[in-house]
Amino acid sequence: MAASIADSLRFEPCEFPASLVELRREVREFLRQELGSYSVVKRSQSWEAYDAEFSAKLGAKGWIGMTLPTAYGGHGRSAFERYVVVEECLVAGAPTAFHWVADRQSGPLIVRYATEAQKQEIIPKITAGKACFAIGMSEPNSGSDLASLRSRAERTDNGWLVNGTKIWTSNAHRADYMIALFRTDSDPDKKHAALSQFVIDLSQVKGITPRPIQNLAGGRNFNEVSFVDVELPPEALIGTEGEGWKQVTEELAYERSGPERYLSCFFLLRQLVDAIKDTASAATLARLGGQIAWATTLRNMSLSIAAKLHAGEDPLLAAAVVKDLGCQFEQGLPGLAQELCELEPTLEGCGTDYQQVLGSLVQLAPSFSLRGGTPEIMHGIIAKGMGIR
Amino acid sequence: MNEMRSILEESVNRLFADELDWDALTRIEQQGWPASLWEQVCAQGIDRVLASEAAGGMAGSWGDVYPLLRACGRYAVPLPIAEANLCHWLARQAHAELPAGVPGLVSQEVFVDSTHVTVTDARVPWGSQAQTLVVVHAGELLITATSGLEITREDNIGRDPRDHVSGRAEILSRSPLAVPADTVHLLGALIRSAQIAGGAAAALDLAVQYASEREQFGRPLSKFQAIQHHLADLAGLVASADAIVMSACEVFDQRGIAGAGRDARFEIAVAKCRTSEAVEKITRLSHQIHGAIGFTYEYGLHFVSRRLWAWRAEFGGSSEWGEYLGRAAVEQGGDGLWPLITD
Numbered sequence: 032m033a034a035s036i037a038d039s040l041r042f043e044p045c046e047f048p049a050s051l052v053e054l055r056r057e058v059r060e061f062l063r064q065e066l067g068s069y070s071v072v073k074r075s076q077s078w079e080a081y082d083a084e085f086s087a088k089l090g091a092k093g094w095i096g097m098t099l100p101t102a103y104g105g106h107g108r109s110a111f112e113r114y115v116v117v118e119e120c121l122v123a124g125a126p127t128a129f130h131w132v133a134d135r136q137s138g139p140l141i142v143r144y145a146t147e148a149q150k151q152e153i154i155p156k157i158t159a160g161k162a163c164f165a166i167g168m169s170e171p172n173s174g175s176d177l178a179s180l181r182s183r184a185e186r187t188d189n190g191w192l193v194n195g196t197k198i199w200t201s202n203a204h205r206a207d208y209m210i211a212l213f214r215t216d217s218d219p220d221k222k223h224a225a226l227s228q229f230v231i232d233l234s235q236v237k238g239i240t241p242r243p244i245q246n247l248a249g250g251r252n253f254n255e256v257s258f259v260d261v262e263l264p265p266e267a268l269i270g271t272e273g274e275g276w277k278q279v280t281e282e283l284a285y286e287r288s289g290p291e292r293y294l295s296c297f298f299l300l301r302q303l304v305d306a307i308k309d310t311a312s313a314a315t316l317a318r319l320g321g322q323i324a325w326a327t328t329l330r331n332m333s334l335s336i337a338a339k340l341h342a343g344e345d346p347l348l349a350a351a352v353v354k355d356l357g358c359q360f361e362q363g364l365p366g367l368a369q370e371l372c373e374l375e376p377t378l379e380g381c382g383t384d385y386q387q388v389l390g391s392l393v394q395l396a397p398s399f400s401l402r403g404g405t406p407e408i409m410h411g412i413i414a415k416g417m418g419i420r
Numbered sequence: 421m422n423e424m425r426s427i428l429e430e431s432v433n434r435l436f437a438d439e440l441d442w443d444a445l446t447r448i449e450q451q452g453w454p455a456s457l458w459e460q461v462c463a464q465g466i467d468r469v470l471a472s473e474a475a476g477g478m479a480g481s482w483g484d485v486y487p488l489l490r491a492c493g494r495y496a497v498p499l500p501i502a503e504a505n506l507c508h509w510l511a512r513q514a515h516a517e518l519p520a521g522v523p524g525l526v527s528q529e530v531f532v533d534s535t536h537v538t539v540t541d542a543r544v545p546w547g548s549q550a551q552t553l554v555v556v557h558a559g560e561l562l563i564t565a566t567s568g569l570e571i572t573r574e575d576n577i578g579r580d581p582r583d584h585v586s587g588r589a590e591i592l593s594r595s596p597l598a599v600p601a602d603t604v605h606l607l608g609a610l611i612r613s614a615q616i617a618g619g620a621a622a623a624l625d626l627a628v629q630y631a632s633e634r635e636q637f638g639r640p641l642s643k644f645q646a647i648q649h650h651l652a653d654l655a656g657l658v659a660s661a662d663a664i665v666m667s668a669c670e671v672f673d674q675r676g677i678a679g680a681g682r683d684a685r686f687e688i689a690v691a692k693c694r695t696s697e698a699v700e701k702i703t704r705l706s707h708q709i710h711g712a713i714g715f716t717y718e719y720g721l722h723f724v725s726r727r728l729w730a731w732r733a734e735f736g737g738s739s740e741w742g743e744y745l746g747r748a749a750v751e752q753g754g755d756g757l758w759p760l761i762t763d
């Protein structure tokens with residue numbers, strides 16, 4: 032028989048080390064105390080909700096940048112310990128947007144590629160929960176086809192000169208740093224190999240103008256960011272010139288398989304359980320149970336990838352599968368909730384808690400299949416992994 | 421994966437691949453019980469991976485037997501291998517001896533007196549081949565003879581026997597067995613989930629292979645983006661079915677179903693709910709990719725499709741297990757939902 036695709040795509044179960052039970056308990060208790068005063072709408076938005084004060088408190092607990100080396104103010108803890116903190120934050124509806132990007136990808140990137148001085152300067156701020164990072168990748172004409180991006184960084188005597196426009200850059204209007212991807216070589220034959228990554232201290236440079244773009248729900252999280260003759264110091268280049276694409280894709284398995292890929296609506300699921308618990312028919316319970324089965328399955332798969340990453344593998348295909356399935360699951364939940372419980376979605380401050388959470392997430396759900404790569408693109412990656420593209 | 425698992429996996433896959441091509445499956449559907457293949461299976465100990473070593477088994481765990489159960493699904497194996505292993509596992513727990521021959525697994529309610537077990541229209545897989553009935557009842561494992569029972573043949577849509585068995589069966593042995601009353605139903609759900617995961621793997625592999633070979637509009641189907649989407653979707657469903665059943669087997673080995681607190685009951689419910697629900701889309705997509713050829717008897721996709729449709733309903737489908745999970749959730753309340761999944 033030909034090589035089996037089914038056999039090449041397996042998610043071996045991974046049990047958390049028992050020692051993490053205590054950490055989980057501690058995190059839960061902390062979040063229970065901290066989050067009581069936040070509005071349910073804010074909590075429903077979790078990793079989209081920006082709150083510098085909360086992030087500083089989490090940082091003070093030692094729960095940001097947990098896996099980063101202690102030499103730079105990190106905590107040298109395991110990927111599983113970080114996983115516990117992240118999933119507990121998501122489920123509790125903790126507002127983690129301020130430190131989210133720094134904790135998930137910018138911190139590890141800096142540790143891997145930045146200069147000693149940059150590490151000494153930036154990592155302690157990240158772990159303290161005091162540095163907010165933005166990711167400048169997408170451009171007006173380059174979304175899924177990211178490698179077609181046009182913003183340019185040209186080498187000068189003093190460093191780099193940047194011109195161009197980024198778009199959908201989350202938190203650019205309030206971030207401390209941006210990690211951006213620019214074209215550093217104009218050779219048209221080098222589509223991917225002409226890109227480089229930069230770390231920009233937004234408090235130190237002139238010529239960068241973020242313009243918040245209102246989203247459909249009224250929120251202002253993402254931005255159009257223009258770069259006009261922006262001068263960057265030489266050390267802003269992070270990693271190797273021309274290897275920006277490779278560096279970006281290295282982090283993708285982490286980005287795509289994390290618990291945020293299926294838990295975005297878990298806060299709603301919790302509320303839904305309480306909203307229907309006294310009246311649910313057997314059929315309704317079965318639909319609800321089906322979602323719990325999905326959540327459990329996705330968690331197992333996400334954890335299995337965490338274990339693979341921990342073991343030094345690079346499960347890009349498996350991560351795309353989890354992202355794709357997780358997205359289907361979380362994006363479907365608001366519609367399902369609406370079906371199972373005949374209550375209208377409401378704006379913040381009106382109706383019950385459940386109605387407000389529903390109102391918030393119904394409106395956010397379309398973004399779940401955009402941020403971090405669309406299902407169509409994930410399917411292309413999976414097809415490639417199966418050897419048919 | 422440990423060594424025993426990989427050896428077992430390799431040897432059963434080889435045996436089934438050699439013995440159960442589509443011609444063989446067709447022949448077996450026409451001629452019935454493949455006695456010589458069953459003998460081969462027994463000679464290799466495949467029917468008793470879960471049996472104690474004293475009973476000639478491997479004293480395997482459910483994690484060990486999963487590759488076998490998955491292979492049974494993958495090759496549409498028309499033999500009661502999964503059921504036999506479950507019977508042997510029960511016998512091992514009860515320190516009972518299971519006589520040679522095909523054991524008939526009874527999952528329905530029965531009536532027991534001092535000498536006989538009375539069964540009323542039980543659906544016993546391969547009941548007409550069974551030399552014994554294996555029954556869990558009121559804290560006991562009962563093994564009975566089958567002589568004198570009234571057995572009416574009926575196949576499920578997979579064409580595997582699910583025979584009707586009624587009458588008074590003489591008790592050959594009874595042993596105390598401290599397991600919950602619904603153990604057979606739960607473990608039945610686990611083995612069917614594992615078979616679904618295997619059948620799903622076969623459907624994916626066939627679909628990928630077919631899409632790569634069949635050409636339309638001058639190129640292989642697999643080069644069309646619409647077909648790639650179907651295949652990617654299918655791959656995700658197949659991988660998730662496999663993942664959750666593997667996990668359910670491991671959790672069962674670690675925590676069983678008789679303990680207090682969170683045991684494998686939850687994970688098995690999740691596995692059967694998910695796999696049963698996934699069957700619809702898995703069969704729909706794999707058939708769509710195949711076009712009309714997949715709707716023929718000659719092309720063997722149907723050997724797994726028909727079994728997938730049968731297995732999703734047996735030992736409770738997505739509604740039964742979904743309702744179980746939904747009820748557990750509302751009993752815990754919203755705040756208890758996440759701990760239900762993690763703790």
Ligand SMILES: Cc1cc2nc3c(=O)[nH]c(=O)nc-3n(C[C@H](O)[C@H](O)[C@H](O)COP(=O)(O)OP(=O)(O)OC[C@H]3O[C@@H](n4cnc5c(N)ncnc54)[C@H](O)[C@@H]3O)c2cc1C
Pocket residue numbers: 165166167168169173174175176198199200201202253398401402403404405406407408
């Ligand atoms: C809330 C939110 C936050 C974001 N934050 C950031 C951020 O911080 N930084 C950042 O850089 N970006 C960010 N993004 C942008 C995000 O990464 C892009 O939206 C995403 O990559 C898709 O690009 P696009 O929106 O231009 O859509 P397009 O690429 O134009 O795609 C539109 C549609 O066409 C489909 N499509 C495109 N190409 C193909 C193909 N080859 N085959 C089949 N279908 C195709 C897509 O799947 C999609 O359905 C954010 C987006 C959202 C919604």
